[in-house]
Amino acid sequence: QVQLLQSGGEVKKPGASVKVSCKTSEYTLTAYSIHWVRQAPGEGLECLGRMNPNNGGAHYAQKFQGRVTMTRDTSINTAYLELSSLTSDDTAVYFCATSTLPGDWDPFDIWGQGTMVTVSS
Amino acid sequence: DIQMTQSPSSLSASVGDKVTVTCRASESVSSFLNWYQQKPGQAPKLLIFAASGLQSGVPSRFSGSGSGTDFTLTISSLQPEDFATYFCQQSYSTPFTFGPGTKVDIK
Numbered sequence: 302q303v304q305l306l307q308s309g310g311e312v313k314k315p316g317a318s319v320k321v322s323c324k325t326s327e328y329t330l331t332a333y334s335i336h337w338v339r340q341a342p343g344e345g346l347e348c349l350g351r352m353n354p355n356n357g358g359a360h361y362a363q364k365f366q367g368r369v370t371m372t373r374d375t376s377i378n379t380a381y382l383e384l385s386s387l388t389s390d391d392t393a394v395y396f397c398a399t400s401t402l403p404g405d406w407d408p409f410d411i412w413g414q415g416t417m418v419t420v421s422s
Numbered sequence: 423d424i425q426m427t428q429s430p431s432s433l434s435a436s437v438g439d440k441v442t443v444t445c446r447a448s449e450s451v452s453s454f455l456n457w458y459q460q461k462p463g464q465a466p467k468l469l470i471f472a473a474s475g476l477q478s479g480v481p482s483r484f485s486g487s488g489s490g491t492d493f494t495l496t497i498s499s500l501q502p503e504d505f506a507t508y509f510c511q512q513s514y515s516t517p518f519t520f521g522p523g524t525k526v527d528i529k
Contacts, residue, residue, distance in 0.1 A: 336518070346458075346466065346509055346520040362517035363423070396465055400513075407513040408456040408471035415465055 303329050305397050305413035312419045318385040321416045323397035325378045330354065333401055335380045336409060337371065339393040349395075352380060387420045394418075424448050424512050428521035434529040441497040443524045445510035450490045454514035457486055457495045460523075461506045469508075470495065500526070 308322040323335065337349040350361035352371045359371040370383040380397060395416045398409035425448035435441050445455065453473040458466035468477045470486035473493060483498045497504055505528055510521040 345522045346511070348517040348519065351516060351518075360516050398465075402471060404472070406454060406456070406472045406475075407518070408468050408477075408511075409458075409466070410468045410471075410477065412465035412467075 302326070303333070303399065303401050303411050305329075305399065305411055307395075307397060307413040307416045310417040310419070312421065313387050315388055315420055315422055317387050317420075318383060319387060319391075319418050320381055320383045321395050321397075321418070323380040323382070323413050325380065325399075327378055329399065330357075330373050330375050330378060330380060333399045334407070335371070335373070336398045336400075337382045338396045338398055338409075340396070340415075341390075341393040344393075349382065349384075384418075387418075389420050392418065392420045423517055424451060424515060424519050426510055426512060426519050426521040428508075428510060428524050430524060431522065432525040432527065434527055435500050436529045437500055437502055439500045441500050441504075441526060443495045443508050443510075443526075445488075445493040445495070445521050447491045447493075447512055447514075451512040451514035453489050454512055455486070455488065455493045456511045456513060457484075458509045458511065459504075459506045460509065466509060497526075 303326045306324045334351045336351045352359045373380045397413040400407045427446045455473045457470040460466040474486045485496050507523045507525045509523050
């Protein structure tokens with residue numbers, strides 16, 4: 302059973318960076334893509350990008366290009382999302398998610414519990 | 423990016439009602455359309471994948487249909503635990519975009 306366990310909430314000042322972790326079950330990072338999704342308070346869901354299982358390469362949503370970095374450490378089964386140059390608009394719950402279903406449909410059937418990132422001066 | 427819209431943005435319904443939510447994509451996503459349910463303080467939960475596939479463990483009162491640009495989520499008989507927000511998502515091309523959500527509350 303694949304599980305995703307995220308790091309705890311963060312409070313950051315504008316202009317700072319934040320790094321959120323997503324600890325996975327063994328072999329998850331090399332078997333499935335890891336996606337990162339955020340949700341601002343009272344708002345909808347927004348994808349930041351995905352990290353591929355074969356080589357750890359990442360594809361980022363254009364909106365976040367230059368500000369987002371997705372990495373992984375397969376030795377400890379952990380994926381990371383780093384977001385820089387934070388503004389108050391980045392205040393949100395950040396989720397990692399993956400698709401373990403067969404086929405190319407890529408629905409997110411497994412989600413982390415979410416990490417609240419608050420950007421405030 | 424593919425834009426997703428949903429209607430209505432909210433609706434009020436009673437237990438036992440049939441509820442329909444629609445989702446439209448700005449361009450064809452074939453059948454790469456998923457539906458999620460989210461309750462306050464929780465991560466989204468996958469209900470329907472590939473437009474009409476029922477996720478394991480999801481009650482059969484939930485169903486999905488459509489292809490191309492127009493899709494529908496139907497709840498055949500609303501139950502108390504179904505009061506939540508529902509999101510559609512296209513997984514046809516990255517970034518995988520979501521609709522703005524439809525909040526279903528108690529009439």
